[in-house]
Amino acid sequence: MAKTIAERADIIPVLAEIFREYGFEGASLAVVGNRTGLGRGSLYHFFPGGKEEMATAVLLHIDTWFEDRIYRPLRESDDPTAAISAMCRAVSDYFHSGCRVCVVGAFALDNVRDRFAGAILDYFADWKHALATALQKTGRMPDHAIDLAEEAVANIQGALVLARALDDPAVFERAMQRIEKRLL
Amino acid sequence: MAKTIAERADIIPVLAEIFREYGFEGASLAVVGNRTGLGRGSLYHFFPGGKEEMATAVLLHIDTWFEDRIYRPLRESDDPTAAISAMCRAVSDYFHSGCRVCVVGAFALDNVRDRFAGAILDYFADWKHALATALQKTGRMPDHAIDLAEEAVANIQGALVLARALDDPAVFERAMQRIEKRLL
DNA sequence: TACAAACTTTACCAATCAGTACAATTCACG
DNA sequence: CGTGAATTGTACTGATTGGTAAAGTTTGTA
Numbered sequence: 001m002a003k004t005i006a007e008r009a010d011i012i013p014v015l016a017e018i019f020r021e022y023g024f025e026g027a028s029l030a031v032v033g034n035r036t037g038l039g040r041g042s043l044y045h046f047f048p049g050g051k052e053e054m055a056t057a058v059l060l061h062i063d064t065w066f067e068d069r070i071y072r073p074l075r076e077s078d079d080p081t082a083a084i085s086a087m088c089r090a091v092s093d094y095f096h097s098g099c100r101v102c103v104v105g106a107f108a109l110d111n112v113r114d115r116f117a118g119a120i121l122d123y124f125a126d127w128k129h130a131l132a133t134a135l136q137k138t139g140r141m142p143d144h145a146i147d148l149a150e151e152a153v154a155n156i157q158g159a160l161v162l163a164r165a166l167d168d169p170a171v172f173e174r175a176m177q178r179i180e181k182r183l184l
Numbered sequence: 185m186a187k188t189i190a191e192r193a194d195i196i197p198v199l200a201e202i203f204r205e206y207g208f209e210g211a212s213l214a215v216v217g218n219r220t221g222l223g224r225g226s227l228y229h230f231f232p233g234g235k236e237e238m239a240t241a242v243l244l245h246i247d248t249w250f251e252d253r254i255y256r257p258l259r260e261s262d263d264p265t266a267a268i269s270a271m272c273r274a275v276s277d278y279f280h281s282g283c284r285v286c287v288v289g290a291f292a293l294d295n296v297r298d299r300f301a302g303a304i305l306d307y308f309a310d311w312k313h314a315l316a317t318a319l320q321k322t323g324r325m326p327d328h329a330i331d332l333a334e335e336a337v338a339n340i341q342g343a344l345v346l347a348r349a350l351d352d353p354a355v356f357e358r359a360m361q362r363i364e365k366r367l368l
Numbered sequence: 369t370a371c372a373a374a375c376t377t378t379a380c381c382a383a384t385c386a387g388t389a390c391a392a393t394t395c396a397c398g
Numbered sequence: 399c400g401t402g403a404a405t406t407g408t409a410c411t412g413a414t415t416g417g418t419a420a421a422g423t424t425t426g427t428a
Contacts, residue, residue: 025209026295029386040387041406050387101293108349109290111210117351124349147358150346151339154359158342162334165292165308167301174331175338213416224417225376234417369428376423384415395404 008046008057011036016058020103024055024112052115055107059119062103066123071130080137081184087131088180091156098163098172105157127153135183152179192230192241195220200242204287208239208296236299239291243303246287250307255314264321265368271315272364275340282347282356289341311337319367336363 014036018027029051033039038046047053070087077083095102104123107116128149135145159175198220202211213235217223222230231237254271261267279286288307291300312333319329343359 022295023207023209025207028384030384039407041390041408044387045405105345105349106293108345109207109285109293111206113348120349121351124346150355151359151362154342154346154355155335155339156342157345158338158340161289161292161341161345162308162338164297165289165304167305171334171338175335178335212414214414223377225378225419228417229375371428372426374423374425376421378421379419381418382416385413386411387413388411389409391406391408393404393406396402398400 011038011046012057012061015054016061016103019055019058020101020106023106023110024051025110027051055112055116056119058103059107059116059123063119063123063126066127071126074130074134077134078137080134083134084131084138084183085180088176088183092173092176095160095172097169098160099169101164102157102160105160124153131183138184148183152183155179195222195230196241196245199238200245200287203239203242204285204290207290207294208235209294211235239296239300240303242287243291243300243307247303247307247310250311255310258314258318261318262321264318267318268315268322268367269364272360272367276357276360279344279356281353282344283353285348286341286344289344308337315367322368332367336367339363 015027015032018032018035022028022031029040029043032043032051032054036043043054044050047057049056070090073083074080074087094100104120107113108120108124113120128146131149131152132142132145135148136142140148155175156179159172159179162175163169163172199211199216202216202219206212206215213224213227216227216235216238220227227238228234231241233240253274257267258264258271278284288304291297292304292308297304312330315333315336316326316329319332320326324332339359340363343356343363346359347353347356
């Protein structure tokens with residue numbers, strides 16, 4: 001009937017929020033339809049592959065966001081200390097102090113992990129590598145930098161789990177402060 | 185027709201494994217039926233409340249296991265250092281070096297969190313409290329002990345996420361070694 | 369042997385699921 | 399205007415979902 005001035009690119013952030021709240025299996029097409037305001041026809045027009053393609057698009061969108069705002073600055077900044085601090089701030093903002101869940105982390109724990117294994121692995125491997133690069137530039141030995149980076153990335157995910165389990169954003173904020181202190 | 189020598193107590197570990205692999209929504213009654221070998225009738229005989237009651241029973245079973253094997257020793261042992269070491273070993277065994285997921289953590293990230301919020305909160309709050317008690321007995325100040333405990337519990341969950349995302353149990357083992365070193 | 373409780377099988381239900389088909393509509397462009 | 403492509407609404411499918419009903423079978427006990 002109509003043409004709602006909707007573009008694929010506008011829908012993806014909405015899909016991301018849906019997958020964050022409902023998980024992959026919980027995000028039924030009924031929910032997606034309601035929240036996006038798009039009928040089945042439009043949904044399958046933009047994402048012929050159905051839910052799987054929607055999720056893939058969301059994961060790509062997230063990866064691009066992190067690459068632009070976090071990974072590349074970490075790798076390329078010539079003030080690594082500032083880049084690490086900026087990362088901590090950006091992460092805290094992005095996850096709303098732990099009130100928002102990490103879609104990629106949630107997918108990793110879910111039984112859909114295998115279907116998106118590549119994207120999930122890339123997200124975390126890139127993060128770890130970018131952070132390790134920055135840490136090396138602060139004078140750490142390569143092995144130690146990688147170890148610290150792995151620990152920090154894991155700790156952020158753990159803080160998200162615990163903050164949500166205890167229903168207490170302060171848990172997340174405390175964790176982020178510990179992480180930043182250890183990295184700088 | 186028959187009486188399969190199945191008791192409720194025998195079924196719960198199977199259910200736990202199912203929820204671990206499939207998540208709450210993914211664990212359909214068809215899957216549960218196949219894996220337990222029980223028909224719908226038997227399932228609803230043991231768990232009149234359906235899936236919700238199955239999950240509740242699983243969470244209770246897990247909580248009891250951790251209380252007996254980890255929390256109580258941490259709180260009551262008069263060799264807190266040994267109890268903390270034993271905790272790290274038990275956790276590493278329980279999660280199969282990160283190959284097995286923490287059901288409670290996975291539920292916390294899922295959209296079913298609200299339905300089991302109480303059990304999820306208790307699991308983590310008890311863990312944190314028991315570990316903090318042990319840490320205090322090693323001479324730490326109360327505030328510092330609580331902080332260390334919160335960090336350790338979060339780090340274990342984060343290690344599970346990252347090990348599964350990177351598909352590398354070594355990530356989990358490294359994390360557990362870091363955690364133990366920091367606690368002792 | 370009798371009988372009640374525990375347990376199991378089977379068939380069923382309405383709701384919801386992802387996905388398809390296609391006609392109706394709108395847009396961009398000539 | 400007019401035309402073809404892009405977009406959308408609606409109705410549908412077959413499979414699967416969690417859950418129910420009730421009849422059948424086994425068990426422990428007396």
